[in-house]
Amino acid sequence: MKDSNGIVGNVFQIQRWSVHDGDGVRSTVFLKGCPLRCKWCANPESWKPHPEIFYFRDRCTDCAQCSLVCNHQAISKDEGVPHYFDREKCCCCGDCCEACPNGAKKKIGSLMRVEEVIKILKRDSIFYRESNGGVTFSGGEPFAQTEFLRELVLACKNFAIDTAIETSGYFEWEEAEDIIKELDTVFIDIKHMDERIHKRLTGVSNRKILENVLRISQNHHDVIIRVPLIRGVNDDRNNIEQMCQFLQENTRILGVELLPYHSLGHSKMDALDREGLEIFNTPDAEQVEHIKKIIAKYKIQNIDFK
Template identity: 85%
Template sequence: MKDSDQIAGSVFQIQRWSVHDGDGIRSTVFLKGCPLRCKWCANPESWNINPEILYFRDRCTGCAQCSLACNHQAIPMDGGIPLSFAREKCCCCGDCCEVCPNGAKKMIGSLMTVEEVIKILKRDSIFYRESKGGVTFSGGEPFAQSEFLRELILACKRLAIDTAVETSGYFEWKDAEDSIKELDTVFIDIKHMDEEVHKRLTGVSNRKILENVLRISQKHHEVIIRVPLISGVNDDRKNIEQMCQFLQENTRILGVELLPYHSLGHSKMNALDREGWESFSTPDAEKMEQVKKIIAEYSIQNIDFK
């Protein structure tokens, strides 16, 4: 039987001193792999579970160091100037990233064992204790790597570290049930109540997500709904009221946290040579207050970790 500390998974970032993903000072562990394709995604580098290379063309000065370092003809040259980045030939060895002097190429994702992740998290354990913080697992969709996530949670619990997960809710219940029982807090997204709109914006139905919201709220007392709020998309009274009615009648949650839309993922989509991004708008302060009032009308708490 494999030692649980040696179970490995794909990680693309461990963000220390995070204060927006739960109480206190936290570390947020971002896992790769996600079944959704949200058109506003802040972390499109999380979609593919495998390592990838971000290529920021505006940072490239044409020094050709990357092309000289590549042994797979993925960066052809013409007259000493790199022509393009042929992803179909790239093996993601990372050699081009190491020699780039301007950060135009960046490797995203690496295979890490539970032991390696915990070693990093333990560095800040004193801050978790003093601030009543802990560790939040995010992504991507953390439950896309259910075995790895479960072992990370259990390893944290053995060290008395508070644990939370930030999930899209799109997962098979059998893969997540054991982990959810061990977590201290569950953040779960509701992006839109209309199934067809949800499909168009994320690529998947919201049925499984809403079913998992119900299951989690029945099993867990520390559940927070997160709403990525987008102007003209899901901030209208009808959608917010439908969500609040669903939550009020079927769940027992701590409250709702509104996350105003931002466009930080756009540059990363370009750097990954991906299509599908759509430009949206951030709700203004007046709209944010209107939505908060609707939520309060249903006696649901507005939560803010800022």
């Protein structure tokens, strides 16, 4: 996306002091927009490419301060409920969020220029250097904002900042190849090896993802597979062994990182007035250790960032 002053992107969070998204102390830049609709998604606020408003009903005291500042008639009491929020009329200006004294509303997503993001990231550059850390781009799907991502990665490189990316793998290779070559580390998900199950759970086929896993591992020396581990969904021996066979026979990856399921996305879906997530269960510690042994049997390293 461009405006009169250059390329801008939609950022919904910059998380400082992250220690689970690569080596060392890192800042994680979350970009909006994602082509997948995973039934367990932890960041459903990342799905749409434009800004949105969280509305936490349990924090609302019906003080009406938000309705006083809304110039688009998106907030009213005309529908027989104490506080009616019409998202179709909302322009996501964020005025209601600033007016709310209880934090019941929060704007998700802001248009930022590359220079603005880099200015924030450079604040922690000394910690990146001392801990062998850096910046990780996440989402959503970072490659959904290819132009913006490219400029961010190149800017980080100019300041000698280590860069990593967390990707679903669902992107067009031709649009991302040059960016991938500039990155220091690539984290890419494999959610399920069965195409039919993958499509039911995420909304898309896994074919493009597996093809991109192959391409990335052939063009990059530092690739880590991430598995969002869900009990009864993808933690069975057959699925894990299929994945390991695929990786062992076709790729050159550093290893696999297991990410046990959590349900943090449900409260966010409620705050976005959406449905679509399912209730899943987290594998217990014994099952996780069992899966790690299967992976190790294939001479694949188990990676755990702490």
